[in-house]
Amino acid sequence: MEKSVETFKESKHFRLHRVADGVFAAISVPGTGSVGNAAIIDLGDKTIVVDTFTTIQAAEDLQAAAISVTGNSASYVINTHWHSDHTSGNQVFTPNAPIISTTATRDIMAAFGVNRINEQLTNLESIFRSLDELEEKLQKEKDKKLQEEMKWGIASDREYMKILPNLLYTLPSITFDRGLSIHGSERSVQLFSFGGGHTQSDTFVYLPEEKIAVMGDLVLSKHHPVLNHANPKEWLHILERIESLDIEIIIPGHGEVCSMEQVYQVKGYIKDIMTLVAESMESDTNIDDISVPEAYQDWYFTTYFKTNLKKVYELLTAPERSIKVD
Numbered sequence: 001m002e003k004s005v006e007t008f009k010e011s012k013h014f015r016l017h018r019v020a021d022g023v024f025a026a027i028s029v030p031g032t033g034s035v036g037n038a039a040i041i042d043l044g045d046k047t048i049v050v051d052t053f054t055t056i057q058a059a060e061d062l063q064a065a066a067i068s069v070t071g072n073s074a075s076y077v078i079n080t081h082w083h084s085d086h087t088s089g090n091q092v093f094t095p096n097a098p099i100i101s102t103t104a105t106r107d108i109m110a111a112f113g114v115n116r117i118n119e120q121l122t123n124l125e126s127i128f129r130s131l132d133e134l135e136e137k138l139q140k141e142k143d144k145k146l147q148e149e150m151k152w153g154i155a156s157d158r159e160y161m162k163i164l165p166n167l168l169y170t171l172p173s174i175t176f177d178r179g180l181s182i183h184g185s186e187r188s189v190q191l192f193s194f195g196g197g198h199t200q201s202d203t204f205v206y207l208p209e210e211k212i213a214v215m216g217d218l219v220l221s222k223h224h225p226v227l228n229h230a231n232p233k234e235w236l237h238i239l240e241r242i243e244s245l246d247i248e249i250i251i252p253g254h255g256e257v258c259s260m261e262q263v264y265q266v267k268g269y270i271k272d273i274m275t276l277v278a279e280s281m282e283s284d285t286n287i288d289d290i291s292v293p294e295a296y297q298d299w300y301f302t303t304y305f306k307t308n309l310k311k312v313y314e315l316l317t318a319p320e321r322s323i324k325v326d
């Protein structure tokens, strides 16, 4: 039965794209409560939601979209990794839909994730103060693209701060390590984890028949990949293994629906960051003086370029420091 996206009324948090029969990408609208992308997959007799955005409201819209385009509320929710823009909306879907992640992702959420929320709740004033400071910095910023990105960041953070007191940090209740399949009456999905690259443990969702993959933040489109919690070498290995799969369409963790082209781009980006840091160390120059290469100047998440360089520098000079979670 053909189901139409038109039956879903717009959400301010995301745009819903029908990628294939039964497969929908919820692409984040910048500056709202989504921040990351999500996906809805209609298995026929059950519905899968992949990732749950940053705020309760955005996740509620995602559940409404799932009901609208599949006729069912989510039966299972998958967290591709532990970052809050992919997990903070979990509470909207439970207890009806169990949350699924890797064992390692759940472990990090249970320890570090819970602590982080508690820390935020005890430091509300300083968080609001730093947002005000960012607001002042924005007034002085001359670069139009940076201005826009800062505005989005501040607006999304303020959305998150609004829901923080109501946040029930919700852990996955089904875990796996390497792979898991979910079969429905009309289609099936395969969950894969090739280890940790972007975070300590990353999952992606693969539909072999449709040749579609929902990649979480292993693959971003026109956004700087985020290396804050990354193992760059493992990330490259994971992307190499992904290359051996038959994939035509990718729903990335951030940015528009894309293709294998973005897998190659992310690989190139990680290699470039590693090379730039190595060259800077060899010539004894400061990594802070490295500017964004031409190829990445129109990519978003600009502020991560500097933190990515710093992360790789730390890995090369003090690897023991980089093991910590943040």
Ligand SMILES: [Zn+2]
Binding pocket: 036, 083, 085, 086, 217, 253, 254
């Ligand atoms: Zn993300």
